[in-house]
Amino acid sequence: MTMDTQRAPYPPVAVTARLDSPLSRWLWLVKWILVIPHWFVLVFLWIAFFVVTVIAFFAVLFTERYPRGLFDFNLGVLRWSWRVSYYAYGALGTDRYPPFSLGPEPDYPARLDIAYPKRLSRSLVLVKWWLLAIPHYLIIAFFTGGARADWWGGGLIALLSVIAGFALTFTERYPRDLFALVVGLNRWVLRVAAYACLMTDAYPPFRLDQGGEELDQGGEEPDGAR
Numbered sequence: 001m002t003m004d005t006q007r008a009p010y011p012p013v014a015v016t017a018r019l020d021s022p023l024s025r026w027l028w029l030v031k032w033i034l035v036i037p038h039w040f041v042l043v044f045l046w047i048a049f050f051v052v053t054v055i056a057f058f059a060v061l062f063t064e065r066y067p068r069g070l071f072d073f074n075l076g077v078l079r080w081s082w083r084v085s086y087y088a089y090g091a092l093g094t095d096r097y098p099p100f101s102l103g104p105e106p107d108y109p110a111r112l113d114i115a116y117p118k119r120l121s122r123s124l125v126l127v128k129w130w131l132l133a134i135p136h137y138l139i140i141a142f143f144t145g146g147a148r149a150d151w152w153g154g155g156l157i158a159l160l161s162v163i164a165g166f167a168l169t170f171t172e173r174y175p176r177d178l179f180a181l182v183v184g185l186n187r188w189v190l191r192v193a194a195y196a197c198l199m200t201d202a203y204p205p206f207r208l209d210q211g212g213e214e215l216d217q218g219g220e221e222p223d224g225a226r
């Protein structure tokens with residue numbers, strides 16, 4: 001599987017991932033236990049995420065602005081979730097234990113950045129999260145295993161990650177094409193999450209952008225892209 005390097009970039013959301021090597025042949029079998037402390041914390045963080053999103057909804061509706069402190073918190077929750085997912089059964093792309101952090105953690109192999117919007121549409125905030133995003137919800141439900149659209153409900157992403165785990169066990173290698181596909185699926189989910197949670201007005205493309213790197217603003221792959 002190869003990425004189409006002519007695709008247009010999607011500037012608001014940048015999802016990057018680096019496949020670590022070597023990876024343990026057996027650690028993936030117990031990662032579901034190792035990430036339990038993260039899942040416990042994330043339950044409370046996602047409750048807070050929902051409350052913050054409701055507050056941001058009214059802020060955008062009346063001021064056309066997403067308060068920066070609320071934006072940074074929700075971005076932090078998404079970053080934390082992406083790192084845990086990448087370590088566990090959303091990718092199995094690293095054996096480095098994810099940090100308990102809302103910050104960007106630039107040294108971690110899975111990263112997420114969302115450009116802060118100076119202004120957001122008052123009219124779009126009323127419909128994008130429940131109406132305009134419905135076509136994407138139907139697609140990512142297949143990726144993630146249900147209407148919850150998370151990484152813990154099974155679905156195609158988890159299935160492909162488990163296949164990668166078995167490949168590691170028997171060959172000690174993570175198939176590169178499979179890695180590119182898994183990251184592409186996660187990228188789609190995270191783009192939709194950012195849009196549906198009111199963090200951007202840019203509608204996510206119906207496009208599977210595979211590989212560990214994003215395109216830059218000029219439409220070219222960065223040097224060293226996988």
